[in-house]
Amino acid sequence: xxxxxxxxxxxxxxxxxxxxxxxxxxxxxxxxxxxxxxxxxxxxxxxxxxxxxxxxxxxxxxxxxxxxxxxxxxxxxxxxxxxxxxxxxxxxxxxxxxxxxxxxxxxxxxxxxxxxxxxxxxxxxxxxxxxxxxxxxxxxxxxxxxxxxxxxxxxxxxxxxxxxxxxxxxxxxxxxxxxxxxxxxxxxxxxxxxxxxxxxxxxxxxxxxxxxxxxxxxxxxxxxxxxxxxxxxxxxx
Amino acid sequence: xxxxxxxxxxxxxxxxxxxxxxxxxxxxxxxxxxxxxxxxxxxxxxxxxxxxxxxxxxxxxxxxxxxxxxxxxxxxxxxxxxxxxxxxxxxxxxxxxxxxxxxxxxxxxxxxxxxxxxxxxxxxxxxxxxxxxxxxxxxxxxxxxxxxxxxxxxxxxxxxxxxxxxxxxxxxxxxxxxxxxxxxxxxxxxxxxxxxxxxxxxxxxxxxxxxxxxxxxxxxxxxxxxxxxxxxxxxxx
DNA sequence: TAGTGGTCTAGACCACTTG
DNA sequence: AAGTGGTCTAGACCACTAC
Numbered sequence: 001x002x003x004x005x006x007x008x009x010x011x012x013x014x015x016x017x018x019x020x021x022x023x024x025x026x027x028x029x030x031x032x033x034x035x036x037x038x039x040x041x042x043x044x045x046x047x048x049x050x051x052x053x054x055x056x057x058x059x060x061x062x063x064x065x066x067x068x069x070x071x072x073x074x075x076x077x078x079x080x081x082x083x084x085x086x087x088x089x090x091x092x093x094x095x096x097x098x099x100x101x102x103x104x105x106x107x108x109x110x111x112x113x114x115x116x117x118x119x120x121x122x123x124x125x126x127x128x129x130x131x132x133x134x135x136x137x138x139x140x141x142x143x144x145x146x147x148x149x150x151x152x153x154x155x156x157x158x159x160x161x162x163x164x165x166x167x168x169x170x171x172x173x174x175x176x177x178x179x180x181x182x183x184x185x186x187x188x189x190x191x192x193x194x195x196x197x198x199x200x201x202x203x204x205x206x207x208x209x210x211x212x213x214x215x216x217x218x219x220x221x222x223x224x225x226x227x228x229x230x231x232x233x234x235x236x237x
Numbered sequence: 238x239x240x241x242x243x244x245x246x247x248x249x250x251x252x253x254x255x256x257x258x259x260x261x262x263x264x265x266x267x268x269x270x271x272x273x274x275x276x277x278x279x280x281x282x283x284x285x286x287x288x289x290x291x292x293x294x295x296x297x298x299x300x301x302x303x304x305x306x307x308x309x310x311x312x313x314x315x316x317x318x319x320x321x322x323x324x325x326x327x328x329x330x331x332x333x334x335x336x337x338x339x340x341x342x343x344x345x346x347x348x349x350x351x352x353x354x355x356x357x358x359x360x361x362x363x364x365x366x367x368x369x370x371x372x373x374x375x376x377x378x379x380x381x382x383x384x385x386x387x388x389x390x391x392x393x394x395x396x397x398x399x400x401x402x403x404x405x406x407x408x409x410x411x412x413x414x415x416x417x418x419x420x421x422x423x424x425x426x427x428x429x430x431x432x433x434x435x436x437x438x439x440x441x442x443x444x445x446x447x448x449x450x451x452x453x454x455x456x457x458x459x460x461x462x463x464x465x466x467x468x469x470x471x472x473x474x
Numbered sequence: 475t476a477g478t479g480g481t482c483t484a485g486a487c488c489a490c491t492t493g
Numbered sequence: 494a495a496g497t498g499g500t501c502t503a504g505a506c507c508a509c510t511a512c
Contacts, residue, residue, distance in 0.1 A: 049483045070498050071490035183474045184324060186467030187424035187442040205424040205442035230423030237420045237474035286502045307479050308509035
């Protein structure tokens with residue numbers, strides 16, 4: 001039996017396994033932190049060998065969707081918000097990060113954002129503004145955009161309920177699990193508004209990171225611009 | 238025969254395979270761009286199965302040391318210089334990059350550099366200054382440090398002979414193959430000297446990336462600070 | 475057609491974690 | 494002791510590239 005699904009899809013078996021696991025994930029079969037069935041159990045269920053299941057799981061682990069713990073099992077990884085990683089200059093001390101919602105408004109996509117999200121010109125979007133603090137001190141301002149059609153009904157209440165973790169909102173409220181794409185980085189002078197939020201003087205150099213996030217199927221659904229001060233913390237690329 | 242080497246080293250077989258391939262690489266058995274023996278041939282040579290060889294190769298491919306081409310073979314990847322990747326803002330047009338050597342001088346390691354290179358305080362180092370141009374326009378200034386003991390005899394002539402590709406110098410002149418570690422990024426105002434080199438005004442925001450590179454055995458041997466202008470190009474993290 | 479990497483199997487044993 | 498992921502095998506077939 002060389003095929004896991006009856007359809008004549010010409011994709012490697014291990015990728016079909018990956019997709020069937022994603023389907024179960026999206027159907028809510030296993031929730032955050034919960035253990036998946038063992039590799040052998042999954043192999044029986046999908047009618048493939050353990051090695052093939054393993055290769056499918058490998059991919060999902062690399063994508064940050066699952067985590068493995070030897071001797072314990074394979075778990076759905078907690079959906080963490082993604083806004084790059086800050087590093088204190090001297091020590092890798094564990095700093096406490098908090099996120100605050102500044103605004104969530106409806107708007108229309110500009111050229112660049114519409115293109116990267118695969119939307120038509122001036123398509124309706126939600127623009128979410130957030131502020132990240134490290135040890136209470138402002139560190140980054142994040143502006144995120146998503147299609148207002150795909151995420152219809154988004155509002156500040158739902159975002160706050162998820163502690164301003166957008167990834168959690170997409171998952172809980174819309175059943176969309178997302179992985180981060182690599183960022184494009186540049187340095188720029190802080191615009192007046194951003195400078196005020198970050199507690200620095202205008203025109204201070206800040207780091208800008210533009211990144212997108214995609215569904216597990218590969219569709220880009222989130223665009224973000226992160227502006228962070230790097231006088232006290234560095235950004236880990 | 239569960240062991241590839243006669244020593245009782247407690248490391249997975251596939252990592253032993255990786256190390257034996259590295260050893261052959263460092264012995265000059267295969268040079269840049271050349272094909273390795275086939276997976277089956279390597280399996281016979283190391284007395285392991287193809288799958289185990291494959292897993293060892295997988296790792297080296299992920300580390301950028303080898304490249305695979307289906308139907309052709311596995312090749313030693315060209316040792317490319319690493320200074321992050323520039324991206325033109327609009328299109329991903331193929332821009333021509335050139336590197337110019339500004340200086341190569343002997344000095345003493347500062348605290349931070351000595352620590353990250355695992356050297357004693359004020360250990361002798363070579364400091365190499367280079368300028369990267371994209372389409373002829375200055376883009377980045379790179380300051381690199383290496384131990385003057387490990388790389389004894391380094392000079393401008395040797396660097397220029399390798400078209401200012403330091404990785405090539407380490408490999409050809411010292412037999413050291415190296416892989417890049419992730420960078421720490423920050424934004425800063427351009428110091429006067431750097432600004433002059435980059436053709437921008439002093440205090441213009443620039444992106445600073447600090448990265449190190451390690452031998453395949455894991456020892457950090459190169460420390461670099463890259464300062465780049467991001468008004469025309471972005472840095473891909 | 476021949477040789478390569480890419481996938482897949484069925485089974486085995488090891489290392490780790492929990493009760 | 495039982496169950497999990499981690500490693501490893503010997504062999505098979507497929508997909509791609511060259512000649």
